[in-house]
Amino acid sequence: MESWLKQSGAVGLDGLELANFPVTGRGVKTLRHFKKGESILTIPSGNLWTVEHAHADPLLGPALRSARPPLSVEDTLATYLLFVRSREESGYDGLRSHLATLPTSYSSSIFFAEDELEVCAGSSLYTITKQLEQSIEDDYRALFVRVFVQYPGLFPLGKFTIEDYKWALCTVWSRAMDFVLPDGKSIRLLAPFADMLNHSSEVKPCHVYDVSSGNLSVLAGKDYEVGDQAFIYYGPIPNSRLLRLYGFVVPGNPDDSYDLVLATHPSAPFFEQKYKLWVSAGLDSTCTISLTLTDPLPKGVLRYLRIQRLDESDLAAIALQQTDAATEGKISESNEVEVLRFLVDSFCHLLDSFGTQLEKLEKQLADGVFSPGGNAWAAAHVSLGEQRVLRLARKRAEELLSAAESGSGDVRGCANCEKIPTQPMLCGRCKAVTYCGRACQVAHYKRHKAVCRAV
Numbered sequence: 001m002e003s004w005l006k007q008s009g010a011v012g013l014d015g016l017e018l019a020n021f022p023v024t025g026r027g028v029k030t031l032r033h034f035k036k037g038e039s040i041l042t043i044p045s046g047n048l049w050t051v052e053h054a055h056a057d058p059l060l061g062p063a064l065r066s067a068r069p070p071l072s073v074e075d076t077l078a079t080y081l082l083f084v085r086s087r088e089e090s091g092y093d094g095l096r097s098h099l100a101t102l103p104t105s106y107s108s109s110i111f112f113a114e115d116e117l118e119v120c121a122g123s124s125l126y127t128i129t130k131q132l133e134q135s136i137e138d139d140y141r142a143l144f145v146r147v148f149v150q151y152p153g154l155f156p157l158g159k160f161t162i163e164d165y166k167w168a169l170c171t172v173w174s175r176a177m178d179f180v181l182p183d184g185k186s187i188r189l190l191a192p193f194a195d196m197l198n199h200s201s202e203v204k205p206c207h208v209y210d211v212s213s214g215n216l217s218v219l220a221g222k223d224y225e226v227g228d229q230a231f232i233y234y235g236p237i238p239n240s241r242l243l244r245l246y247g248f249v250v251p252g253n254p255d256d257s258y259d260l261v262l263a264t265h266p267s268a269p270f271f272e273q274k275y276k277l278w279v280s281a282g283l284d285s286t287c288t289i290s291l292t293l294t295d296p297l298p299k300g301v302l303r304y305l306r307i308q309r310l311d312e313s314d315l316a317a318i319a320l321q322q323t324d325a326a327t328e329g330k331i332s333e334s335n336e337v338e339v340l341r342f343l344v345d346s347f348c349h350l351l352d353s354f355g356t357q358l359e360k361l362e363k364q365l366a367d368g369v370f371s372p373g374g375n376a377w378a379a380a381h382v383s384l385g386e387q388r389v390l391r392l393a394r395k396r397a398e399e400l401l402s403a404a405e406s407g408s409g410d411v412r413g414c415a416n417c418e419k420i421p422t423q424p425m426l427c428g429r430c431k432a433v434t435y436c437g438r439a440c441q442v443a444h445y446k447r448h449k450a451v452c453r454a455v
């Protein structure tokens with residue numbers, strides 16, 4: 001692979017080599033010193049796996065382009081990988097030399113045994129992995145009908161089985177890079193050799209796609225000494241997603257999150273009025289809001305639920321005021337209490353539905369019940385991460401609820417970001433609202449000034 005890349009004009013391969021490292025497994029070792037920001041590797045456009053190149057292939061291109069409806073980016077790249085893997089002519093030698101370096105199996109959660117997946121029962125990973133089993137089968141069947149059987153000469157079925165398809169999908173999930181282009185479109189590509197770089201959050205984004213040349217370059221994300229492992233940053237990805245797409249987890253991942261789905265059936269009372277309010281609040285009737293360790297109860301959740309729980313009198317009051325009350329703070333005492341009670345109950349319910357509770361998992365991990373790095377161990381970390389986020393969210397909702405129930409809702413929560421301030425700061429003039437700091441007070445001033453004057 002390296003000689004094919006060098007012949008095509010790749011730069012930097014003499015300063016790097018593949019090597020095995022503890023924890024991350026195979027990765028890229030530096031053979032010389034690199035300063036942060038210095039370019040360490042460039043893979044030319046011609047060596048990349050892209051949708052454009054798949055479509056330009058004289059044999060594969062017509063088959064891909066004729067598919068109706070058109071194939072997704074993921075399916076196009078997966079088909080391209082399997083197609084090249086199945087060819088024997090020399091025109092594909094370069095790409096095939098890349099394929100020869102790829103893992104033959106993956107540790108994505110889609111390959112977990114039932115008892116391994118059971119360790120994270122209750123987590124979003126558990127649900128999504130179960131759903132994926134079905135949707136991968138459906139996608140494979142669709143690809144089979146739309147492409148494979150249409151061109152039996154190009155796609156010998158023995159080399160395009162569902163197991164091959166899963167392997168190709170996991171190759172794309174764990175090795176493809178995504179870039180947003182200046183025109184707002186995005187590109188997904190696989191870059192031979194650059195796909196050997198493992199992830200570290202110590203280096204922030206340091207791989208770039210040059211639109212004019214179409215080349216992929218990697219910069220040193222930090223200073224490297226000879227023999228260090230070079231990394232790239234895959235992004236702020238929670239363990240649930242890391243395990244599903246990449247087959248690994250980062251213990252104690254600071255990017256762990258829980259995707260809360262909020263939905264309302266169109267037959268709910270006053271749906272149309274509420275729908276307009278959701279839209280004016282930048283929401284929709286179905287929203288997925290990410291709860292994170294740093295912001296376990298984002299504003300959007302309360303905004304959504306306040307609108308969802310509006311009764312006739314709240315709606316009449318909002319219509320009269322003609323204000324943006326529904327998109328901003330509290331609507332009424334009763335609405336606020338109802339929303340927060342519902343939230344606390346929901347978080348309790350979500351937490352109860354985890355197969356193994358947080359403390360027990362922590363103990364099992366400490367006692368070495370799961371072999372480190374194994375599937376069950378990774379699943380345990382996913383469950384821990386999501387339960388930690390949900391517990392923080394429940395705590396915050398409980399604090400807001402007790403403040404609302406004692407009639408001191410405004411005193412406890414920051415009027416701007418709605419978080420509970422660690423060092424509350426009152427508005428110096430009206431003394432009626434609380435902020436968590438100067439920045440929130442300034443941000444809230446425009447909305448607060450009329451009320452403040454009135455007070």
Ligand SMILES: C[S@@+](CC[C@H](N)C(=O)[O-])C[C@H]1O[C@@H](n2cnc3c(N)ncnc32)[C@H](O)[C@@H]1O
Nearest residue numbers: 023024026174175195196197198199246247248
């Ligand atoms: C883009 S590839 C990197 C090269 C890969 N290690 C190989 O040998 O082919 C991504 C895969 O590397 C592994 N990986 C990357 N970063 C990791 C990390 N920080 N810890 C553990 N495994 C990691 C995972 O298996 C992931 O799916």
